[in-house]
Amino acid sequence: MYNHILSIILFTPLAGAILLLFVPKDNKGAIRWIANIFALGGLLVSLPLVPWFWDKRFESGFKFVEGAANNWIPSIGAGYVLGIDGISFLLIMLTTLLGWISILSSWTAIENRVKEYYIWFLVLQTGMLGVFMALDFFLFFVFWEAMLVPMYLLIGIWGGPRKLYAAIKFFLYTLAGSVLMLLGILFLYFHHHTYTAAATGVGEYTFSIEKLYQTAPHIYSDYGPYAATLLFLSFFFAFAIKVPMFPFHTWLPDAHVEAPTAGSVILAGVLLKMGTYGFIRFSLPFFPGVLLHGRVRFWVMTLSVIAIIYGALVSLMQKDMKKLVAYSSVSHLGFCTLGIFALSPLGLSGSVIQQINHGISTGALFLIVGILYERRHTREIAEYGGISNVMPVYATITMIMFLSSMGLPLLNGFIGEYSILWGTFMQKDIAGHPGWFWTAWAVPGVVLAAAYLLWLYQRVFFGTVTNPKNEKLHDLTPREIATFVPLLIMAFWIGLYPKPFFQILEQPVNHLVATMQEQQEPPAVNASAPTAAPVAVSRAISPPAPIRKAAASTKGKN
Numbered sequence: 001m002y003n004h005i006l007s008i009i010l011f012t013p014l015a016g017a018i019l020l021l022f023v024p025k026d027n028k029g030a031i032r033w034i035a036n037i038f039a040l041g042g043l044l045v046s047l048p049l050v051p052w053f054w055d056k057r058f059e060s061g062f063k064f065v066e067g068a069a070n071n072w073i074p075s076i077g078a079g080y081v082l083g084i085d086g087i088s089f090l091l092i093m094l095t096t097l098l099g100w101i102s103i104l105s106s107w108t109a110i111e112n113r114v115k116e117y118y119i120w121f122l123v124l125q126t127g128m129l130g131v132f133m134a135l136d137f138f139l140f141f142v143f144w145e146a147m148l149v150p151m152y153l154l155i156g157i158w159g160g161p162r163k164l165y166a167a168i169k170f171f172l173y174t175l176a177g178s179v180l181m182l183l184g185i186l187f188l189y190f191h192h193h194t195y196t197a198a199a200t201g202v203g204e205y206t207f208s209i210e211k212l213y214q215t216a217p218h219i220y221s222d223y224g225p226y227a228a229t230l231l232f233l234s235f236f237f238a239f240a241i242k243v244p245m246f247p248f249h250t251w252l253p254d255a256h257v258e259a260p261t262a263g264s265v266i267l268a269g270v271l272l273k274m275g276t277y278g279f280i281r282f283s284l285p286f287f288p289g290v291l292l293h294g295r296v297r298f299w300v301m302t303l304s305v306i307a308i309i310y311g312a313l314v315s316l317m318q319k320d321m322k323k324l325v326a327y328s329s330v331s332h333l334g335f336c337t338l339g340i341f342a343l344s345p346l347g348l349s350g351s352v353i354q355q356i357n358h359g360i361s362t363g364a365l366f367l368i369v370g371i372l373y374e375r376r377h378t379r380e381i382a383e384y385g386g387i388s389n390v391m392p393v394y395a396t397i398t399m400i401m402f403l404s405s406m407g408l409p410l411l412n413g414f415i416g417e418y419s420i421l422w423g424t425f426m427q428k429d430i431a432g433h434p435g436w437f438w439t440a441w442a443v444p445g446v447v448l449a450a451a452y453l454l455w456l457y458q459r460v461f462f463g464t465v466t467n468p469k470n471e472k473l474h475d476l477t478p479r480e481i482a483t484f485v486p487l488l489i490m491a492f493w494i495g496l497y498p499k500p501f502f503q504i505l506e507q508p509v510n511h512l513v514a515t516m517q518e519q520q521e522p523p524a525v526n527a528s529a530p531t532a533a534p535v536a537v538s539r540a541i542s543p544p545a546p547i548r549k550a551a552a553s554t555k556g557k558n
Contacts, residue, residue, distance in 0.1 A: 005049055006064050006082040009092065010129050012042040013099065017122035025115040032107055035118035039103040042125065046096040053089050057504050060511065061085075062135060062210070069136070069208035077189070077206035078138035086504040087280060087352055088132040091273055094359045095132065097490075098269040099125040101483045102262035105367055109261055109374060110158060117158055121262070124150035128270050132277065137185050137207040141178075147271065148174055151263070159258040166251075166258035173251040177238035184234035188212050188286070191219055213285055220289035229296065232287040236300075239283065242275030245337060246307040249330045256326035261370025264322070268329050268366060269359035276336050276355055280348070280512070284340070288516050291341070298431035300341045305441045307334030312448030316455070321372070321379045324456060325365045328405070331445055332358050338442055339420035342435070344427050345513050349505045350419025356501070357412040357494065361405040364487045368398050371480060375473050381456065386465035391475045395461045397484050402457055404491045406450045412494035417446060 016038025023031050049064075056063045062083030072080040084092065103121060110117050127150065130143030148171065156167030189207060195215045197203030204211075220228040241248045252272075256264050283291065290296055311331030318324035336358070339351030371394065372387075373379055388395035400411075407413040421442060427435035465471050476484075494501060 004066060006066055006133050009046045010126060010133060012045055013038060013122040013125035017119045020115060020119050028114045031115050031118055035103055035122065038122060039100040043096040043100045046093060057086060058507055060507060069206055079136045079208060080139060081135040082133040083135045084133060085508040087508050090352060090356055090504060091132045091277060092129060094356055095128050095270050097486060098266055098359060098363055102265045105483050106262045107479060113157060120150040120153050131274055135209045137209055141182065141185060145178060154263040155255055155259045158260045163258045166254040169251045170255045173241050177241035180234040181238035184231050187231055188216050191215060216286040217288055228287060228290050232290040235283055239275040239278035243272055243333050243337065245303050246310055253323050253326040257322050261366060264366040265363045269363035272329065272333060273355050276340065279340050284512055285515055294431045297341060301431055301438055304334045304338040304341060305438060307331065308442050308445035312445050312452065315452040319381055321369045321381055324452060325362060325369060329362055335417055335420050339423060342424040342427055342430060343513060343516050344423040345509050346419050347423025348509045348513065349502055350416050350423055352505055353501055354416030354420060357416045360487050360490050361401055361413055364401040364484060365405060367483055368401065376469065381459050383467060384460040384470060385467065386463045387470060388461040389465055390470060390473050393475050399457065400488060402453045406453050407446055410495045412491045415494055415498045
């Protein structure tokens with residue numbers, strides 16, 4: 001089990017989906033039980049990974065590696081290779097937790113085509129886990145696309161009144177980004193062959209991510225800044241759409257509002273993290289020369305700040321609770337991208353922790369909205385008032401998760417936001433501006449988050465019950481409480497004792513920052529001027545000296 005723990009975690013949900021194929025569709029009770037058992041099983045089989053990874057947390061490189069390069073489709077250099085570091089470990093544990101909570105929350109919410117619903121949800125779970133585990137680009141892209149169809153169907157079949165519009169919009173946006181990323185992957189694939197051929201005389205075709213780490217940074221020197229920037233943008237657009245960053249966010253509110261509650265939880269909690277994970281795993285180590293260029297970094301930092309402020313301001317104006325939470329995701333994930341592109345250890349660690357926090361807090365917020373919607377079939381804020389009088393347990397949990405989302409000290413949101421802001425503030429120069437300049441623009445997002453969340457709470461929960469339809473609403477059931485308990489535990493754990501999470505992230509974050517810091521600031525972009533080769537991306541992943549010399553001599557001959 002130890003040697004194949006990642007494969008076991010990966011395929012447990014898929015095994016449940018396959019088993020459901022043989023269950024009669026009319027036996028809804030059995031279908032629900034099987035789906036919940038396999039979702040819980042996926043969480044349980046991932047728990048041994050916690051102590052095993054903890055023992056390896058300070059070791060360099062990827063852990064629990066399975067498979068080998070080119071062992072899957074040797075003719076094209078694709079392999080079944082899995083492995084994790086501290087960043088992907090935390091996201092995997094978040095995925096298994098939210099996957100079980102989402103499926104448990106669907107027990108009474110889904111009545112039509114129950115069998116298909118749970119099958120697609122379990123397939124989606126496998127795709128999400130595969131993205132965080134894959135160390136082969138071909139395998140990564142398969143899992144990346146495998147998430148697209150299940151989420152499209154979850155929105156398009158079990159969504160709200162405008163479900164088809166929202167599903168198609170989600171599909172087209174994500175597919176457009178995927179096509180661009182595929183072109184970028186192919187460029188890296190062929191560049192690796194060219195580079196190794198120049199170095200050794202025998203070119204290697206491979207999709208191995210670890211091997212591409214060695215050659216991808218040389219694109220900046222081999223092809224010039226313009227080509228490297230275009231290649232960076234092919235990945236940037238794919239990940240920016242998935243986050244989503246401003247101005248690629250317009251698909252998100254529609255998808256959230258129309259998706260079923262569980263779909264919104266998993267969309268906000270996990271799927272959006274694919275974008276930020278892509279930035280950390282690929283954009284930073286593949287294109288350090290591009291990201292260190294002042295103009296590029298200025299724009300990615302600016303887009304992050306705009307997302308923080310814009311998302312919060314638009315949330316203030318919403319009359320629909322679910323749309324308010326959806327726009328708040330744009331703001332919160334703006335903090336995550338701000339921490340990533342600040343390129344400081346604390347900022348990057350805070351960004352990953354904030355991604356976990358967002359999954360916990362915003363996932364809980366969508367569950368909270370979904371519970372009211374199941375009882376009243378409306379999400380209009382004006383329809384409510386005085387709910388704390390009839391649903392006191394529900395009101396208490398809601399207040400805790402609201403405080404968590406707005407970053408109150410002693411809860412998880414504070415740790416992530418403070419780390420990001422402090423990590424950004426401490427940077428002496430970010431795209432020609434001191435770190436405090438970017439921090440000053442981002443801080444109002446914290447204040448606005450408190451404004452729209454507290455105002456929402458006041459309108460929905462305080463005062464007397466003004467709408468007769470709300471007088472007999474029943475409080476949370478034991479099953480509904482069970483969906484919140486692990487989220488509450490995690491919110492307080494991260495808020496009170498975040499040290500283990502920072503230790504888990506220490507090695508991969510420090511290595512990544514060292515990779516970026518070893519790059520020299522590239523010169524101003526000039527199409528007619530020759531460009532100097534950047535310093536090797538990292539001592540740990542730099543190609544041997546003979547390869548660099550061979551590549552340089554080949555370039556000189558050309």
